[in-house]
Amino acid sequence: MSSDKCSDKFKRVFFSMSMRFIVPVEHANMIGQIAETNITKHRYIYVPVRVKDKYVLKKLPAISGQAVLNAFERALVDLAKEYKKEYEKKYNKKLLDKDCERYNFIKHANEESGQAEKWIKDCIVEDVTGFLAPKAGLRKTSTIWFSYMVPDIEVGSAILDYQMFTRYTQEEQMIGQRESGHAVYRLSMFVDVSRIGYIEGGDDALGNTDERKLRIELTFKALKLMINGGYIGANKTRALFNEYVSPRSFVIAISNPLPFMVNPAEGENYIGLTIMRAQNFINELKDIGQKITIIYGNREGELAYKEKETSTNPEEKEGEKPEDLSQVKKEENNLQIPIQKKEDLNAAIDLALETILKWMGLSKS
Numbered sequence: 453m454s455s456d457k458c459s460d461k462f463k464r465v466f467f468s469m470s471m472r473f474i475v476p477v478e479h480a481n482m483i484g485q486i487a488e489t490n491i492t493k494h495r496y497i498y499v500p501v502r503v504k505d506k507y508v509l510k511k512l513p514a515i516s517g518q519a520v521l522n523a524f525e526r527a528l529v530d531l532a533k534e535y536k537k538e539y540e541k542k543y544n545k546k547l548l549d550k551d552c553e554r555y556n557f558i559k560h561a562n563e564e565s566g567q568a569e570k571w572i573k574d575c576i577v578e579d580v581t582g583f584l585a586p587k588a589g590l591r592k593t594s595t596i597w598f599s600y601m602v603p604d605i606e607v608g609s610a611i612l613d614y615q616m617f618t619r620y621t622q623e624e625q626m627i628g629q630r631e632s633g634h635a636v637y638r639l640s641m642f643v644d645v646s647r648i649g650y651i652e653g654g655d656d657a658l659g660n661t662d663e664r665k666l667r668i669e670l671t672f673k674a675l676k677l678m679i680n681g682g683y684i685g686a687n688k689t690r691a692l693f694n695e696y697v698s699p700r701s702f703v704i705a706i707s708n709p710l711p712f713m714v715n716p717a718e719g720e721n722y723i724g725l726t727i728m729r730a731q732n733f734i735n736e737l738k739d740i741g742q743k744i745t746i747i748y749g750n751r752e753g754e755l756a757y758k759e760k761e762t763s764t765n766p767e768e769k770e771g772e773k774p775e776d777l778s779q780v781k782k783e784e785n786n787l788q789i790p791i792q793k794k795e796d797l798n799a800a801i802d803l804a805l806e807t808i809l810k811w812m813g814l815s816k817s
């Protein structure tokens with residue numbers, strides 16, 4: 453690790469997570485009607501899928517990363533509204549600007565001049581999810597990234613069928629069709645936590661560690677709210693499903709000082725493969741003190757990982773038995789990454805946040 457003053461202050465910590473969950477695809481990411489028909493189409497993308505001994509491209513219903521980001525932004529705004537009063541009183545600063553408060557995520561895109569530092573200071577949405585104002589020549593890359601949500605057809609199938617619906621007006625009854633169905637989806641996300649509260653070039657925009665810590669905490673609370681509060685998808689007034697709150701399996705990695713991405717929640721062994729790769733990665737970078745912690749959960753039986761029966765981990769809480777993965781071969785002189793198992797995704801995200809704040813030298817409030 454570099455020992456100069458700047459990087460001491462700017463401790464780089466990254467969060468990476470992938471999960472698999474059953475999702476209703478009704479209206480989750482519709483792209484409009486087919487011309488001259490009453491059929492509403494879902495968004496599809498081509499995904500390489502292993503079939504026997506080769507990869508083939510399959511056309512699958514997908515939800516764009518932009519749609520997931522929008523769900524996250526709405527969750528962040530709803531949460532920030534609850535914290536706004538106290539925050540404004542305590543720091544004499546704004547937590548949300550007027551546009552974002554109304555779910556209008558323009559984020560200064562049309563402005564011809566301004567100050568990036570002020571935009572970040574005045575709104576947590578700009579700070580966490582970034583902005584681009586080409587005319588003013590100002591931007592901040594989002595600190596949070598989302599993948600497309602894509603069905604994992606290595607472990608399940610994705611079928612969409614047409615459902616008829618009717619709408620009434622005073623003059624007529626309209627009949628339409630929308631694509632609807634369920635699929636086992638996978639979603640990956642990444643948070644460059646150490647850039648929250650900073651401008652693109654790396655300068656501190658808040659000048660206050662407490663405030664920064666609160667913004668980091670709100671980011672992870674918003675992530676939980678997005679997953680638990682049913683923010684992904686649409687048409688919930690007529691097609692409310694609760695599968696969003698029931699992830700089937702997930703893996704989280706926290707890393708410092710270099711980023712480490714978990715495997716996408718694809719196939720039967722993505723958790724084990726992530727751990728194996730993380731182990732090799734820290735051993736390869738032990739001269740710079742690369743750290744990785746893994747947290748995972750699994751409700752898919754033997755599907756997503758292979759467990760060893762015994763292991764001890766002093767950091768494990770909730771009285772659960774932690775398990776090592778048999779794929780990780782214990783070799784002498786090699787660093788072992790801490791691995792913890794949490795059945796509940798919320799508890800796993802809380803534990804991840806605790807680790808992140810500890811590594812950043814910010815204690816949990």
Ligand SMILES: [Zn+2]
Binds near residue numbers: 548578
């Ligand atoms: Zn804003």
